[in-house]
Amino acid sequence: MTAVPPPVEPAPIVVPARPRPINGLGAATGALLVACALLFALFLIDDWSNYRLLSDHVSGRITDDAFWEQYSSGFGSLMLTLLMLPLIIASSVTWLVWVHRARTNAGILSPQYRFRYSPGFSVGGMVVPFANYWWFRPILEDICIGSSPHRPADDTVRLVRTCWGISIGATLVSIFTQPLFSFHVLTYTPDGRLVDGGADAVHGFFGVALYNTLLAVVFTPTVALLVMIIRRVSRQQTELLSPAQPA
Known part of the structure; x- marks a missing residue:
């Protein structure tokens, strides 16, 4: 009697991962980062305007009524904050999606390269407080190198290292200089007349504006370099992936 071998199930067909274009995503990320920077510039204008106005008020160059009529810190800052929060959230989410997609594409374009972190960890590493300052550099370096399989990525890697170094320095500057700036409270009568704290408040407003x-001076180069890195990697991947896209 001849034994009949059990039927062999066909091996599952493994569909290779398909690269996804990131040019539009990179453009959106860069535009949102620039928008955040421009809105922060409006915060600076508002800060210096309020400082000048309070200085004129305390020194007696303008009346109490004129001060309250022109003072914008309450409503103006609130409106800017309401605009800034959605922009920060949108830019952060778009940036993380770009990182995941760019790292995934880099793995497809350069399968022989030994990436230090997976696409999922690359996203997670960007959001872990404090540790993200360390992971930022190797994650972006791997993306840059994996996005240039046929040519050196030295120039882009140098941009990443410069961006990383400036961001570390800028964060340290902001941490160590913040205690130098004090905040003061003005005291007014119920009818809006200044009672006390004028000189201290002027110094406080000056400290906030300064x-x-x-912050703008030390962090602006970081944003500019990050936008350059995003645009360069997006362009390189788009050039490499375009022939692979279906007609």
């Missing part, structure tokens, strides 16, 4: 200006 501190935010310092």
Whole structure:
């Protein structure tokens, strides 16, 4: 009697991962980052305007009524904050999606390269407080190298390292200089007349405006370099992936 071998199930067909274009996503990420920077510039204008106005008020150059008529810190700052929060959320989410897709594409374009982190960890590493300052550099370096399988990525990697170094320095500057700037409270009568705290408040407003200006000076290069990196990697991947897209 001849034994009949059991039927063999066909092996599952493994469909290779398909690269996904990131040019539009990269453009959106860069535009949102620039929008955040421009809105922060409006915060600076508002800060310095309020400082000048309070200084004129305390020194007696303008009346109490004129001060309250022109003062914008309450409503103006609130409106700017309401605009800034959605922009920060949108830019952060778009940035993380870009990182995941760019890292996934890089793995497809350069399968021989030994990436240090997976696409999922690359996203997670960007959102872990404090540790993300360390993971930021190797994650973006791997994406840059994996996106240039046929040519050196030295220039883009240098941009990443410069961006990383400036971001570390800028964060340290902001942390160590913040205690130098104090905040003061004005005291007014029920009818809006200044009672006390005028000189201290002027110094406080000046400190807020100066501190935010310092933040803008140290963080602007980081944003500019990050936008350059995003555009360069997006362009390289688009050039490499376009022939692979279905007609």
